[in-house]
Amino acid sequence: MDFKLYYAPGACSFAPHMVLEELGMPYTTQKLDLAAGDQRKPEYLKLNPHGRVPTLVVDGKPLTENVAILTFLGGAFPDKGLWPKETWSQAMLLSALAWIGGTMHPAFAHFFRPIRYADDAAAQEAVKAKGFASFHDYLKQVDGWLAKSPKWMMGEQYTVGDPYLLVFYRWGVKSKLPMKELVHYTRHAERVMARPAVQRVMADEGITLG
Template sequence: MSITFYYSPQSSAGRIRVSLAELDVPHEIIRVDLRAGDQKKPDFLALNPNGKVPTLVIDGTPMFESVAIQIALGERYGVQKGLWPAPGAPERLMALTWLVWGQVSLTGALFHYMANTSEYFPKEMHNEKQAEQALTEVRDLLRILDSRLDGRPYLTGERCTLADLDLASVLGWGLPAAKIDSSEQKNVHGWLGRIMERPAVKAAMVET
C-alpha cells in the first residue's frame, strides 16, 4: 500500500489532511506551491488535469475531487478504523448523503455568499441582493444540519465518520471566513466542538 498526498495549506486539501490524520494510514505528503504554479507543471497535470489540490495517488492510481477521495478513503481504510460505515449498513447511505450535501449544497451556498461579500473577491463582483439570497440559503441549511444533529452526537448516529470530519472542516473554515454567526444552532455548535477537540484533528489543523 502506498499513498501520496499532494497538498497546499489553506485549501480544500485540508479536509483530506484531517481524514488521513484520523485514519492514521502511512502516506507521503508533497506540498504544492500554488503561487509558484506547481499545479500547472506537466508532472502534476498528468495526475490531475484540473491543476488543483487535493490530489491523492493510491497504489499508483491518481484521484482528484475531495468528495471522491473521502469516499475512497472511507471504503478502503475507514471501515476498519470505525470512521466509515460498513457496506450494506443504513449508516453508509447516510454518510454518503451528508458528505455530498456538505460539499454541494452547503459549500455552494457559502461560496455564493462570500463571492458577493468577501474581500477575497473583487468589490465590483459583489451584489447585495445575491448576498442576501445566499445568506438566507446558508441559514436554512444550517437549520437543516442542526435538526439532523438533534439527539445525535454525529451525522449518522453515535460514531464520528469521515462525513462529519469533512463537513466540520468546511464549517470550521467557512463560517469565520464568511463572518456568519451560527450561535443559534446549538446542536451544530456542540458537534463542531466535539470534532475540533479530537486529537488527530487538532494535530492536523496545527500542521495545516
C-alpha cells in the same frame, strides 16, 4: 498502500487530511499555494486536470473529489471504523457527503469566488450575496441534522463525514457568520477539534478555527 495528499491549508482538502491522520496509516503530503497558482502548474494538472484540491495519489494513481476520496478512505479500511458497516447507513452517509459537496460547497464558492460565475461586477455582487445567504441556510440545516444525533453526524459512530462538516463550520466562522447560534453544530465542531488527529492536522496546516 502508498498515499500522497495534495492539499492547501484550510481548503476542503482539510477533510481528507484529517481522515488520513485519523486512520493512522503512513502518508505524505504536498502543500499547494493556491494564491501562487500551484494548482494550475502542468505537473499538477497531470494529476488533477480540474486544477483543484484535494488530490489523493494512491499507489501512483490519482483520485480527485472529496466525496470519492472520503468514500475510498472510509471503505478501504473497515477495521478503522470510519465507515458504517450496514448498507443502509453507508448509503445515508454517502447521501450526506454528496449533499455537502454538491450543494453546500458550491454555495460557499459562489460567495467566496463569485468571479467564477459571472463576469460583470454587479452580477458578481449578486452572486456573492445569494451564495452567502444560501451557505448560511445550509449551515442551519446541518445544525438541524445534528440536533437529532446523539454525538456524531451518523449517531454514535465517528465517520469520514464528521471532519468534512468541520471544514464548513470553520468557513462559517471565517465568513463572520454567527456560528455560535448554531449550538448543535458548534458542539459537534468542538468534539471534532478535540480529537488528537484533528489537532495534529490543524497544527501541520498552520490553521485555527477563526
